[in-house]
Amino acid sequence: MAFRRDERAVTVQIGAVLLLAIVFAALALYQLNAVPAENERVEFTHNQAVHDELQELRNAIRNVGTDGGTRSTAVTLGTRYPSRTVAVNPPAPMGRLETTGTATVSIEAQFAGNESAYEGNPHNLTGNHSTTTLAYTPAYGEYDSAPTTRIEHGFAFNEFGDARVSLTDQPLLSDGTIRLVVLEGEFSRSGNGAVTIDPTALSGPSDPVPIEDEGDENVTITVPTAAPTAWNDTLGTTFGDGESDARVTAYDATDEERGSLTIELAAGEYELQVARVGIDDGGERSSEYDVRERDSGERGGSGGAYDVSWADHENARPCDGGERCDYRVYSEETATFVAEASVESATFDFAYRTDDPTVSAFDESDRAVDFEAEGSGYVDLFVSSGGSSETLVVFVEHDEIPPSIERFDAVSENHNRHARISVDWEASAGDAGITRGELELIDDTGTVVDTWERSYAEEERVAEDGIELEEKGGSGTEYEIRLTVDDSNGNSRNETITRTG
Incomplete structure (x- = not known):
């Protein structure tokens, strides 16, 4: 008996192969033409x-x-x-x-x-x-x-x-x-x-x-x-x-x-x-191009009925010789500048001019101004009185803000006639992480009688500790407790409080 061959499934397979070929050809054309054009x-x-x-x-x-x-x-x-x-x-x-x-x-x-x-x-x-x-x-x-x-x-x-x-x-x-x-x-x-x-x-x-x-x-x-x-x-x-x-x-x-x-x-x-x-930390600051036209009202402090000048400062650092500035301050920190006159009962007017930093605080009192700026650059501070004036050039530094001490307290305890002081503190980092904290117990002669120190290898953004300082036989003595906090930029912040043992 003879059997007839059945070829009905062949057309389905050929159709599937052709369909796949069309799909791959389309993908190849898309890869070769559309993708480069879109890219x-x-x-x-x-x-x-x-x-x-x-x-x-x-x-x-x-x-x-x-x-x-x-x-x-x-x-x-x-x-x-x-x-x-x-x-x-x-x-x-x-x-x-x-x-x-x-x-x-x-x-x-x-x-x-x-x-x-x-x-x-x-x-x-x-x-x-x-x-x-x-x-x-x-x-x-x-x-x-x-x-x-x-x-x-x-x-x-x-x-x-x-x-x-x-x-x-x-x-x-x-x-x-x-x-x-x-x-x-x-x-x-x-x-x-x-x-x-x-x-x-x-x-x-x-x-x-x-x-x-x-x-x-x-x-x-x-x-x-x-x-x-x-x-x-x-x-x-x-x-x-x-x-x-x-x-x-x-x-x-x-x-x-x-x-x-x-x-x-x-x-x-x-x-x-x-x-x-x-750019990219290129070069050092110099005074080569620091050329300013003199103003008869600036930096003489005289020419009026009496002389006026800047006399004192707090929380500011003198600039090096040859620099354009007189003092440096840190961005977002308050500095105080005090004026004086050659007569009694003078009244002062204060003003400022800024190149770039934003002056966020300018609080005037009788003889002083509390000044705070954000950013980096120069600010001219002016004081005038009696027809005389003087200018102070302040450079605001944003690059290296030191740590700030947020909490610092101490409690005295009399323990068998010994001075024992429990200290609690917290500090937060500025521009760089905190690397070290130190406490010193200083007696009324200025001698450091006890110390505590800790290093922070992880460069903490917030550091805090509770510590006991002690001097035997020191009950009733007045002590200074000094806290110093350092950061990885080499900047420090310190604060001192007084307690009786």
């Missing part, structure tokens, strides 16, 4: 956003160079692609923000004013100044034509191969004033997350001082740049183009990536203001 849009959107962030960084550097103090701003170096269920993303794109190495800005001019009218040396503002610039370079996977963004002397622009597109105006020259902010420090970060940059004034900003040409030639400024055509476009190459009374006259390519651009100013007198700004 390119993500990269382009990030690039537009990072341009805004770099302009904020440029503004922070410029504002610090104009007003002093410190600013903080963040730059998102890279981005992340959206998660996908059936497709695969390449590694997340990254970017790099870095300084471009030290170069020299030169101002060929001479001081044209009266030296006695200024505090500081105005001749420091002309001549040669070391500086650096910033460059952001993205490493995208799809957006191949993304530019390198540069910040040079306050001028931000995009560099597309041979083309340059300005993001901001150049602030170096404007309305007859040269505003030079030299940048100091070495900075290099790469990744796809955000980095925070804290531009900080290291010297200056100076008050504007008059300058003029040195004789036969006009005032010239030489600046390092990687993009001379960007400066050509914004300044112009004749006195009638771009910025009035300025023109680009030469470019000397010192290497493949950077050269020196020479800018000539028309004949006449100009004003010059210079500041040095540090």
Whole structure:
């Protein structure tokens, strides 16, 4: 008997195979075409956003160079692609923000004013100044034509191969004033997350001082740049183009990536203001550009019916010689400054002027003012009376706030004619964790008769302890109990109370 072959299931299998082939082909086309296109849009959107962030960084550097103090701003170096269920993303794109190495800005001019009218040396503002610039370079996977963004002397622009597109105006020259902010420090970060940059004034900003040409030639400024055509476009190459009374006259390519651009100013007198700004802990504070125009009402304390001056202070530390300030105080801590006059029954008026910190308390009494500020930078305190006045320059420090003692108490106990004192205390950290606590029991002769000490390896944000201090035979003696709390920045806070044993 012959059997007939049955092939009815074959068509179902072939249909399933064809369907799978279509699905895989569609996925492959999506992976090859749609995913790169979508990722390119993500990269382009990030690039537009990072341009805004770099302009904020440029503004922070410029504002610090104009007003002093410190600013903080963040730059998102890279981005992340959206998660996908059936497709695969390449590694997340990254970017790099870095300084471009030290170069020299030169101002060929001479001081044209009266030296006695200024505090500081105005001749420091002309001549040669070391500086650096910033460059952001993205490493995208799809957006191949993304530019390198540069910040040079306050001028931000995009560099597309041979083309340059300005993001901001150049602030170096404007309305007859040269505003030079030299940048100091070495900075290099790469990744796809955000980095925070804290531009900080290291010297200056100076008050504007008059300058003029040195004789036969006009005032010239030489600046390092990687993009001379960007400066050509914004300044112009004749006195009638771009910025009035300025023109680009030469470019000397010192290497493949950077050269020196020479800018000539028309004949006449100009004003010059210079500041040095540090990034990434770059450089030390100096008084090189701390040039201030003298005010007949400042720092003499006389000229009126009688003399007035600042006489005393509490919770403030004298500045070192050569610094711009007279005293340093910590941010968000109250300091007291006391005035005096050369006559009896004088009445005082107090006022202040701030570069950057926010003054949160300014409480006046008959002869003193309680002062508190938040942030970092300089505050001028003024006292006047009888037509005379004096100024005190206070630098508010935010970087190193010491620990604060929240609770400190002691109870005396007479134990078999011995002095026994139970101490209870609590302290909270400032900018750094608490590393050590110490208690000292000091008798009426100034001798330390008992001590207690404890180290905190974990750098506690809050530290507290209960301890007993004792001196045998000390019943009835008056003691000082001194508490000292240290943090990992090396700052200390101490407080003393008195008890009878």
